[in-house]
Amino acid sequence: MGSAFPVPQSPAALAAALARTGYLADDGLATAGYLAIRLGRPVFLEGDAGVGKTSFATALAEATGATPIRLQCYEGLSAAQALYDWDFPRQLLHLQAVRAAGLDADPATLEAELYDRRFLLARPLLAALTTSPCVLLVDEIDRADDEFEAYLLEVLADAAVTVPELGRIVAEYPPVTVLTSNRTREVHDALKRRCLYHWLDHPGLDREIAIVRSRLPGISARLAEQVAAATARMRALELLKPPGVAEAIDWAAALDTLGATELTAELAAATLGAVLKYREDTERVRAAAILDPGAEP
Amino acid sequence: MSRADGTAVLVGFARAARAAGVPAEAQRTQAMLAAVDALGPTDPAALYWAGRLTLCAEPDDLPRYDAAFATYFGGTPRPRPARTRTGPPRRPSVGFGGDDAGTGAEPTATLTVRASASATETLRHRDVSTLTDTERAEVRRLIALLAPATAPRPSRRYRPASRGELDPAGTVREMLRTGGEPLRLARRARRVRSRRLVLLIDVSGSMAPYADALLRFAHAAVRRRPTRTEVFTLGTRLTRVTTALRARDPDVALTHAGRAIPDWRGGTRLGETLRAFLDRWGQRGTARQAVVVLASDGWERGDPALLGEQLARLSRLAYRVVWVNPHAGRVGYQPLTGGMVAALPHLDAFVAGHSLAALTELVGVIGNG
Numbered sequence: 001m002g003s004a005f006p007v008p009q010s011p012a013a014l015a016a017a018l019a020r021t022g023y024l025a026d027d028g029l030a031t032a033g034y035l036a037i038r039l040g041r042p043v044f045l046e047g048d049a050g051v052g053k054t055s056f057a058t059a060l061a062e063a064t065g066a067t068p069i070r071l072q073c074y075e076g077l078s079a080a081q082a083l084y085d086w087d088f089p090r091q092l093l094h095l096q097a098v099r100a101a102g103l104d105a106d107p108a109t110l111e112a113e114l115y116d117r118r119f120l121l122a123r124p125l126l127a128a129l130t131t132s133p134c135v136l137l138v139d140e141i142d143r144a145d146d147e148f149e150a151y152l153l154e155v156l157a158d159a160a161v162t163v164p165e166l167g168r169i170v171a172e173y174p175p176v177t178v179l180t181s182n183r184t185r186e187v188h189d190a191l192k193r194r195c196l197y198h199w200l201d202h203p204g205l206d207r208e209i210a211i212v213r214s215r216l217p218g219i220s221a222r223l224a225e226q227v228a229a230a231t232a233r234m235r236a237l238e239l240l241k242p243p244g245v246a247e248a249i250d251w252a253a254a255l256d257t258l259g260a261t262e263l264t265a266e267l268a269a270a271t272l273g274a275v276l277k278y279r280e281d282t283e284r285v286r287a288a289a290i291l292d293p294g295a296e297p
Numbered sequence: 298m299s300r301a302d303g304t305a306v307l308v309g310f311a312r313a314a315r316a317a318g319v320p321a322e323a324q325r326t327q328a329m330l331a332a333v334d335a336l337g338p339t340d341p342a343a344l345y346w347a348g349r350l351t352l353c354a355e356p357d358d359l360p361r362y363d364a365a366f367a368t369y370f371g372g373t374p375r376p377r378p379a380r381t382r383t384g385p386p387r388r389p390s391v392g393f394g395g396d397d398a399g400t401g402a403e404p405t406a407t408l409t410v411r412a413s414a415s416a417t418e419t420l421r422h423r424d425v426s427t428l429t430d431t432e433r434a435e436v437r438r439l440i441a442l443l444a445p446a447t448a449p450r451p452s453r454r455y456r457p458a459s460r461g462e463l464d465p466a467g468t469v470r471e472m473l474r475t476g477g478e479p480l481r482l483a484r485r486a487r488r489v490r491s492r493r494l495v496l497l498i499d500v501s502g503s504m505a506p507y508a509d510a511l512l513r514f515a516h517a518a519v520r521r522r523p524t525r526t527e528v529f530t531l532g533t534r535l536t537r538v539t540t541a542l543r544a545r546d547p548d549v550a551l552t553h554a555g556r557a558i559p560d561w562r563g564g565t566r567l568g569e570t571l572r573a574f575l576d577r578w579g580q581r582g583t584a585r586q587a588v589v590v591l592a593s594d595g596w597e598r599g600d601p602a603l604l605g606e607q608l609a610r611l612s613r614l615a616y617r618v619v620w621v622n623p624h625a626g627r628v629g630y631q632p633l634t635g636g637m638v639a640a641l642p643h644l645d646a647f648v649a650g651h652s653l654a655a656l657t658e659l660v661g662v663i664g665n666g
Contacts, residue, residue: 011336011343031336031346038335041328046356049581076454076488088469096477114473143582146524184582185527186540189354193324196332196350199359238572240580240610 004173005133006064007037014063022214023052023059024207032198033060042138042156042177044192047200049182050244052211056200057137057178066133066176071124073144079151083161084126087119094119115165125155129171136175141191142184153191203245205232211245212252219256226263227252231275233290239281251275307333310369314352317365321352341370421654424626426506436653440513441547444521445660447588449489461486492588492616494518494526494663497574499593500558501532501565507623507651509551511592514656516542516550527583531570531593532560535577565596567636568603575610584614588663592621592650597636605639612643619646619662626651 008014014037015030025033033056036043045053061068071082091114098110120126128136141149155161159174179195181187203211208228213219231248243251251274260267269286276282311326321329332347333339339347345366353362420432421439428436457467467483496515500508515528519542530536541553555561571591578584589611597604612618620640624630626649632641641647646662649655 011346027342028346028349031343032350035332035335035347035350039328039331076452076490078454088466088473092469092472092477095473099476182581184578184585186355186537189320192354193322196328197353197355198350199353199356240576 005037005066005176008034008064010034017063018059019214021059021062023055023063024203024211024214025056025059026203026207028198029056029200032196035196036176036178037064039196040174040176042179042195044187044195044197045178045180045200046183046198048202048242048244050246051200051202052245053180053200054137054139055246057135057139057180060176060178061135064133064135064176066135067131068135068137069124069128069131069175070137070139071128072139073141073148075143075145077144077148079148081123082125082148082152083123083155084163085121085123086115086165087121091119117166120163120166125152126161126169128175128177129155129159129161129169131175132171132173134175136177138177138179140182141179142181142187146188149188149191153194157194202235202242205229208232208245208248212249215249216252216256219252220261222262223255223260224252227255230263230268230290234275234285237284237288237290239276239284240278241276241281243275247275303333304330310348310365311352313369314348314362314365317368318361319352319358319365320354325352344370421657422652424623424651425510425653426623426651436510437513437547439653440510440656441517443514443517443656443660445494445514445518445663446521447492447494447525448664449491451487452490454488455485456488458484458486460484491522491525492586493583494522495579495584495587495589495615496526496528497571497589497591497593498528498530499532499565499567499591500530500561501596502562503565503594503596504592504623505562507592510656511621511650512538512542512551512554513547514650514659516547519543519550520545527578529574529578530554530558530560531565531567531574532558533563533566533570534560535570535573536560537578564598565593566599567593567595567597568599568601568607571604571607571611575607575614579611579614584611586616588617588619589615590619590621590659590663592623593636594622594624595620595632595634595637595640597634597639601635601639604636605643608640608643612645617645618643619648619659620644621648621650621659623649623651623655625649626655 008017011027011030011034014034015025015027018025018030018033032043035041045056047053057070058068060066094114095110122130124136128134138152141152144152156177159171160168162168202208205228208231209224212224212228213221216224227248231243231251235242251271254271254274255263255267258267258271272282272285276285307330308326311321311329315321328351329348332351333344336343336347348366349359349362353359420436423432425433425436455464457464461484464483464485467485468479468481471481471483472479496518498508498511498515512530515538519526519528519539523543526539527537528539528542530538536558538554538557541557542550544550544553575584608618622632622637625632625647632638632647648659648662650659
């Protein structure tokens with residue numbers, strides 16, 4: 001398949017390129033990204049909140065030099081909001097301008113002018129089809145209605161859309177697509193079947209330390225280790241919302257901002273809000289006393 | 298090894314994975330071949346990922362895939378991180394229903410009894426655990442006719458309407474037609490959508506006489522709104538049976554569901570399974586602003602305090618929480634079991650579900666606001 005997309009040599013090469021942007025992908029994710037580029041198949045990412053599903057797409061775009069385009073899904077998302085729309089006010093203005101100029105235009109020509117590409121507002125999907133190279137992120141597909149899912153299937157399968165007034169717009173190079181889901185509902189199998197499926201897990205301790213340090217280059221090594229270890233211990237407690245990598249990075253950033261080089265019980269208590277988002281969770285972590293200086297990794 | 302041999306080995310692996318319960322049908326198998334091809338001369342790790350990325354479709358598939366990979370290619374299975382929530386592949390062959398619907402001994406399909414109005418009326422109020430086979434068949438037929446659905450709510454989207462607020466975009470579109478004269482003002486109104494309906498059905502031993510009727514009720518709900526209804530069974534573990542219940546025929550649907558439920562007629566750990574539901578589905582959005590119906594007798598073997606805590610969580614997420622207790626239909630019933638006492642403060646409605654009449658009443662409760 002021809003592509004304007006810079007194809008990495010191997011999954012390892014892609015992982016290295018991603019690492020240069022500060023995103024540390026494991027073997028599975030790097031292979032998924034590599035195959036997505038090589039085979040032109042979308043990647044379907046599932047996993048707990050904050051494990052790095054969305055940031056994978058951003059990092060992939062950055063690593064390959066492609067344009068990132070994001071479509072955030074929500075209930076009631078319609079084709080006009082996701083694909084394209086006509087810029088009616090500008091069309092009207094054009095009409096008035098022609099009239100004001102007193103040009104006796106031929107109605108047919110005038111009409112054809114109105115449905116010109118310049119009055120077409122490209123929403124994310126159309127923008128992704130007409131931009132190359134590009135990484136299209138369809139975020140939280142499980143939030144959209146299933147009708148939209150079926151529609152997306154069609155757009156992704158053909159890499160083309162039909163605008164009635166203009167005709168069919170075919171992507172010269174299909175975008176590399178990343179879909180994410182939080183599993184609030186089961187996404188239809190027909191869509192999944194066309195994708196590479198990857199379940200993203202919380203990283204292991206070493207990888208998490210590496211991620212924190214790679215995202216926050218200025219941070220003290222000791223603080224990064226302590227934050228990653230404390231976060232891992234929190235995940236072992238049965239919390240309502242176990243902290244993800246995103247929370248670990250937020251926490252480390254908060255501590256770093258306060259000028260900390262080491263995690264103390266007082267600092268932890270003051271910044272716990274960066275990691276835990278439920279009152280019950282905060283209480284449980286306090287009760288478990290895993291933030292005491294004695295509880296070292 | 299020649300290329301053709303390699304393909305045969307891979308296709309054989311896909312078949313083995315499918316036998317282990319991974320959804321590795323033809324299209325996915327082809328994708329795997331393409332992926333292996335793209336990865337070039339393969340080491341085991343690349344082969345593992347090529348298969349896993351293309352053959353699996355959900356987290357529950359991953360342990361099955363790992364096991365199949367280990368068996369087929371030999372060697373030790375790759376270690377899975379601790380967050381896997383499911384055990385080994387499950388292929389239970391549990392019979393289903395109070396009277397083994399699977400045996401086909403029952404004249405369900407051929408039953409053409411036209412019950413007189415008064416007979417139906419009596420049947421409506423009979424406890425479903427005390428019915429004869431013929432009566433049960435008739436009740437099942439009537440349950441299939443119930444169509445539980447939630448009341449509509451205004452959505453974020455608009456539709457063109459003859460009255461309502463002004464639609465600026467629509468008006469400008471109309472103006473295009475008249476060369477810029479606003480001859481007709483377009484108006485719009487909110488669309489309506491139904492709320493999600495979530496049914497949590499206790500299938501533990503003490504609920505056995507009622508589980509069949511309740512699952513049939515759930516089937517009727519899924520048939521009415523396949524994409525706005527979710528059904529889970531509770532017992533010692535949580536099982537999602539929505540997909541199984543989408544089959545058109547109630548008996549087929551229940552057989553599918555029965556195969557999916559590993560803890561049929563087991564014990565009850567309501568608090569824990571409810572927490573599993575909230576962690577995996579509820580909090581992420583399934584229960585948000587939904588009508589949640591929990592069908593259980595409240596015989597909690599676990600800690601009632603945990604159940605109370607989880608119900609408090611559920612009631613904060615859901616639009617309404619309805620508890621269906623079949624025993625509540627008995628004369629002189631008092632909600633005194635530990636589970637019920639802990640649950641009561643967090644409920645919006647408490648109804649019986651022991652008879653056809655009670656289930657019809659439940660349809661009303663679900664549809665109310």
